[in-house]
Amino acid sequence: MTESAAQSLSGATTRERHPLRAIPAADWAAALESAAKEVFGVEWEEQLARFIVFLRRRISGEYSVDEYGFDRELTQRFLLAVLRPIKEKWFRVEVRGIENIPTDGGALIVSNHSGTIPMDGLMTMVSIHDELGRDLRPLGADLVFRMPIVGNIARKAGATLACSEDAERMLRNGELVGVWPEGFKGIGKPYSERYKLQRFGRGGFVSSALRTGVPIVPLSVVGAEEIYPLVGNIPALAKVLGVPYLPITPFFPLLGPLGLIPLPSKWLIEFGEPIRTDAYDASEADDPMLVFNVTDQVRETIQQTLYRLLGERASVFG
Amino acid sequence: MIGVDVAPPRGDIGKVGFVRADIRNPVIAKVIAKEEVDTVVHLSVIATPGTTGGRSTMKELNVIGTMQLLAACQTAPSLRQVVVKSTTQVYGASSRDPAMFTESMEPRRTPSSGYARDVADIESYVRGFARRRPDVAVTVLRCANVLGPNVVSPIASHFRRSVVPNVLGFDPRLQFLHEQDLYGVLEHSVRTGVPGTFNVAGDGVLTHSQVARRLQRMTVPIPEPLFGLARFGGGEYPAELRALLTYGRGVDTTRMRSLLGFEPRYTTAETVVDFADSVMPSPNRADRALAALESRLTGASGD
Numbered sequence A: 001m002t003e004s005a006a007q008s009l010s011g012a013t014t015r016e017r018h019p020l021r022a023i024p025a026a027d028w029a030a031a032l033e034s035a036a037k038e039v040f041g042v043e044w045e046e047q048l049a050r051f052i053v054f055l056r057r058r059i060s061g062e063y064s065v066d067e068y069g070f071d072r073e074l075t076q077r078f079l080l081a082v083l084r085p086i087k088e089k090w091f092r093v094e095v096r097g098i099e100n101i102p103t104d105g106g107a108l109i110v111s112n113h114s115g116t117i118p119m120d121g122l123m124t125m126v127s128i129h130d131e132l133g134r135d136l137r138p139l140g141a142d143l144v145f146r147m148p149i150v151g152n153i154a155r156k157a158g159a160t161l162a163c164s165e166d167a168e169r170m171l172r173n174g175e176l177v178g179v180w181p182e183g184f185k186g187i188g189k190p191y192s193e194r195y196k197l198q199r200f201g202r203g204g205f206v207s208s209a210l211r212t213g214v215p216i217v218p219l220s221v222v223g224a225e226e227i228y229p230l231v232g233n234i235p236a237l238a239k240v241l242g243v244p245y246l247p248i249t250p251f252f253p254l255l256g257p258l259g260l261i262p263l264p265s266k267w268l269i270e271f272g273e274p275i276r277t278d279a280y281d282a283s284e285a286d287d288p289m290l291v292f293n294v295t296d297q298v299r300e301t302i303q304q305t306l307y308r309l310l311g312e313r314a315s316v317f318g
Numbered sequence B: 001m002i003g004v005d006v007a008p009p010r011g012d013i014g015k016v017g018f019v020r021a022d023i024r025n026p027v028i029a030k031v032i033a034k035e036e037v038d039t040v041v042h043l044s045v046i047a048t049p050g051t052t053g054g055r056s057t058m059k060e061l062n063v064i065g066t067m068q069l070l071a072a073c074q075t076a077p078s079l080r081q082v083v084v085k086s087t088t089q090v091y092g093a094s095s096r097d098p099a100m101f102t103e104s105m106e107p108r109r110t111p112s113s114g115y116a117r118d119v120a121d122i123e124s125y126v127r128g129f130a131r132r133r134p135d136v137a138v139t140v141l142r143c144a145n146v147l148g149p150n151v152v153s154p155i156a157s158h159f160r161r162s163v164v165p166n167v168l169g170f171d172p173r174l175q176f177l178h179e180q181d182l183y184g185v186l187e188h189s190v191r192t193g194v195p196g197t198f199n200v201a202g203d204g205v206l207t208h209s210q211v212a213r214r215l216q217r218m219t220v221p222i223p224e225p226l227f228g229l230a231r232f233g234g235g236e237y238p239a240e241l242r243a244l245l246t247y248g249r250g251v252d253t254t255r256m257r258s259l260l261g262f263e264p265r266y267t268t269a270e271t272v273v274d275f276a277d278s279v280m281p282s283p284n285r286a287d288r289a290l291a292a293l294e295s296r297l298t299g300a301s302g303d
Helices: A002-009 A025-040 A044-060 A072-090 A119-132 A142-146 A150-156 A164-172 A183-187 A204-212 A235-241 A256-260 A282-286 A288-312 B027-034 B055-074 B114-132 B154-160 B179-192 B208-214 B239-247 B254-260 B268-276 B285-302
Strands: A094-096 A107-111 A136-140 A176-179 A216-222 A268-271 B002-005 B017-020 B039-042 B081-087 B137-143 B145-147 B163-167 B176-178 B196-200 B218-222
Touching (some): A044 A072, A044 B285, A072 A150, A107 A119, A107 A204, A119 A136, A119 A176, A119 A216, A136 A142, A136 A164, A142 A150, A204 A288, A216 A288, A268 A288, B002 B027, B039 B055, B055 B114, B081 B114, B081 B179, B154 B163, B179 B196, B179 B254, B208 B218, B208 B268
Parallel strands (some): A094 A268, A107 A176, A107 A216, A136 A176, B039 B081, B137 B196
């Protein structure tokens, strides 16, 4: 029967129809509408209209950045939105002592630093934004701002260079400033030295707090040490590339891009009681002994809290 | 009031007298002495070698010219006031910069060549002059990049291009001073005679991408090492402009308001709006398509 059918068609010419032409326009519209409902919900028209207003504002450049280059809209709608599920589902960050951060006015958050890449800083940003509604303004090393893309994102996210001029300017303007005084020594330390605080710089952050009279809030982060256990380093290659360290973790570079997925450790972050600096005179910021003492006090507080939190955590991945 | 330039003025300059002279030449001293000048406004700092014929001529005009002019000023007994137009480029632009430079801050890297070096030299000569003639009020105005419908400068021609190159992975902060505000601040300084060094810039900062978007310009990212090599069809990108387009710069203008008492009429954003009128708009298809979609949606949801 198929043969006879083929025979009867043999005289006719066939042409393949374009696949899209088979579907009428109305079907397309219906499909798009249901897709829009799927993505934006039942009120999809208003949602989409709002989204387009946002998109137009971005395309026409009619948004504002502050003098440090902080793009609040972009940070809240994109960066924090991307980081939030990582914070809640992957690391299951538990935030404690959020009441120790002043709800307004300048304050300096001082934190330990670990994890090969500054994931702890990002998680702290999301946590403070979600729990308190304030924007954390991180201070970064100049290497961050020398790197293309990274430096650009850092400024858009509210970071600025870790120097006394910027720190004091921000604190005077009542910003919540974050600083990681261990710097690359902390973030790039081997896994065997986890939770051992490195030297706290030269105490420049204490001078800035003393000069502006803002409280110092010690922050202890447990969990970031285990996300990329740093078991090796290639100092020679790092030197060639002009970076402070080149990490080797159990999975990187062994598994290639897969090795970039952080291990899902359980995070506890605790803001300690603020250390007030307004009792001191601003001129005392130049007293090295006082600066060393306050630096030590902050460092000890964080170190002790880290040990306590480690005891409270059931297991690394608990 | 007399104007001094190497080229005669184009068009009517009103009641202003004109002397054709070169400030590299001691003739300038005779002009100042003969006319019993009481105020000197030094504008003659050129930013690009383009029109002057080479870098060495430019350096000579900038540095030697200023030395010659200040030498003439030093011996002029009638002199009461000197106003020098400098630029915020003295602060340089690098990854180690603080976000906002105040007048007391030094550049993180001392410029070794080019225009920025010239300006640094000029400012140090002016400081020396101020020390030797304490009876003369010396005002140094560090102006941000001047922009406006009539401005011809490397950064203005950069943004007038139909396709604007940007440094890959960087989005520098920029500050502008409207051309009208430049005249305004010069006039204000001459009238009030407040001595000192002042940053002068419009309020607020814009990123490079914001400026390009507001001017409806398409941008093409070019890696930083290549940015210096190519000249992109006639565009001029001297070292200090490349640094600015990579790292950006911001200056604090508190002293301009509180001490100098000057308030610019245009913010940085308004300067860009005014500049945009002189720029040929490009067809912005993406925005028009979105606008059409938006009006249809809002129309539909109203039913």
